[in-house]
Amino acid sequence: MLSVVHGSVRREAFAELSSFRMELYAAMPRRADALFELVDAVLCAGGPVVSLPELSLETVHRRGHGAMYDALAQGRLDVSRLRWTLAGLRLPRGTDRQISIALDVTPWPRPDAECSPDRLHCHRPCRCDGVRQTIPGWPYQVAAGLGGGRTSWTGVLDAVRLGPTDDATEVTAAQIRDLLDRLRQAGQWREGDPEVLFVLDSGYDIVRLTWLLREVPVRLLGRIRADRVMHHPPGHRKGPTKGRQPRHGEAFRLADAATHHAPAQESTSAHDRFGAVVARCWGRLHPKLDRRGSWASHEGELPIIEGTLVHLEVEYLPGNRDPKPLWLWHSVPDADSHDVDRLWRIFLRRFDIEHTFRFFKQVLGLTRPRLRTPAQADRWVWLIIAAYTQLRLARPLADDLRRPWEKPLTQEQLTPTRVRRGYPRIRRILGTPTREPKATRPGPGRPPGRTTTPAPRHPVGKHPHKRETPRP
DSSP states (O other): OHHHHHHHHHHHHHHHHHHHHHHHHHTOOBSHHHHHHHHHHHHHOSSOOOOTGGGGGSTTOOSOHHHHHHHHHHOBOOHHHHHHHHHTSOOOOOTTOOOEEEEEEEEEEOTTOTTOSSOEEEEEEOTTTSOEEEEEEEEEEEEEEEOSSSOSOOEEEEEEEOOTTOOHHHHHHHHHHHHHHHHHHTTSSOTTSOOEEEEEOTTSOHHHHHHHTTTSSEEEEEEEOTTOEEEOOOOOOOSSSOOOOOSOOSEEETTOGGGOOOOSEEEEEEETTTEEEEEEEEEEEEEOOOSSGGGTTOOSSOOOOOEEEEEEEESOBTTTBOOOOEEEEESOOOGGGSOHHHHHHHHHHTTHHHHHHHHHHHTSOTTOSOOOSHHHHHHHHHHHHHHHHHHHHTGGGOOOOOOTTSOOOOGGGOOHHHHHHTHHHHHHHHOOOOOOOOOOOOOOOOOSSOOOOOOOOOOOBOOSSOOOOOOO
16 A cells, blocks of 8 residues: 555656656747756756856756857746746645745855946855855845755745845835735635745844735744834823824833733743743834835835734754844734744744755855856756756655765655755656757857957946834
C-alpha cells in the first residue's frame, strides 16, 4: 500500500514538474531555446555556478556562449505569465493550512558598475564590525511562501526590483495586492479562508503598510524597533471645560517596562534553540504619527492605526549571544483573537527565506553575472526563480545522492543542494522542449578601428521618499 501511495505521489510530482517546464518554455517568446537551456545548465552544473560563460560548456546547453549572452540581452520572458504559473503551484502551508508569505529584500551588489543605471544604496551587514553598511547595487524584493516546520525550502512567488524613484512602502503594498489577487484567482485562497499572513522583518514601515492595506483581507506581522513609543486608546476628556476629545491615550514605551500594564495574553513555552520563551501581547495600541516623511503629503487628519504588540523574551540565543528585546507588530488590533504563541513561531519561519537567498547566491549564482542593464538582471533573476521552482517540484522525485561524509536524509529532509545533485537524472527522463541548434559558421569578427562610443556613466540613486520615523 505504501509503495502504491509513493508511486502515486511520484507520478503527480512528475506531471506537475513537466507541466511547469512546458509553461516556462511557453513564457519565452524570444530566444526561448537559449534561455531554457540556460536554466537547465544552472540546474545540471556539477557544482556552484561561478561563471556565466562556463555554463555554456554543460552538456545540456547545446549552444555557444555567444547565444547565451544574446539570449540575456535580446531574449524575452513573459514575467506576468510566469507569476500566474507560480501562483497555481502547490504552496507550503502550516499545519492549519494557513498561507504565510515572507517578504524581504536581497541586494545584487554592483559597486563598480558605473555604466549600469538604476543602482541604489543597498543595505548589507558588514562582517568586520557588525555595523550595517550600504553597497551600490540592485535591490530585489522577494515574496516566498513559508512552511509550518523548520526547513530550508520556501515557495518563491514573486520578485520586484526597487528603483531610485520608488516609494518602497507603496511598492510593497502593490506587490501584496497583486499577489493576493493571483492567489485568489488560482484557487489558493477563497472567501472564508483565514486571511493570508505576510511576515516582514525590520526595515519595513509596517504601520503605514497596515494603513495602505486596510481594505485588503491580509494580516501583517513584522518586527519593529525596541525604542518605539505607542499610545493606548484615548479616554474621555478630563476637567469641567468642554473641548476636543484627545486623540492619544497614555504612552506605552517599549523600552520602559514601567509603562507596560498587564498583557492581554501571556504564553510560556520551551524551545530547543532558545530555552524558555515568554511571549506577551497588548492590543489596541497605535503610534503617534507626525506630518513628515511619508506622511507629509497625507490629505486630511492623520489616521489612528491600531495594532497588537508582541514582546518576545528568550532565555538564550545560539552562539552564546546576549538576547535583545524583540517586539513584533500585528495588524489585527484585537489581542484576544489570536494565539500569541503561534505568532512568534510563525515569525521565526520568516528566516527560512534567508536560506533561499543564500542558496540563490552561493549555489545557483544569482549575483555572479556582470550584466549591464537592469532589464538583463531582471531576466536572470526570474530564470533563477524558475530553476529553484523546478528543484522544489522535483523533491519527491530525487534520490539522496550523498557524499561519503554526509548523513543520510529521508525524502522529506532533502535539501535544495541534494535535490540539485540528482536533477540531471530527472532531467533525462523529462526531456526538453527545445529544438536542435542550427549549424552555423564563424562570423567576420570585430571590424578594425573603433566602432563604439564610451558608455554613459550613471550615479547611484537615492530614494526620494523617506520612511516615516515617528517619535514620541
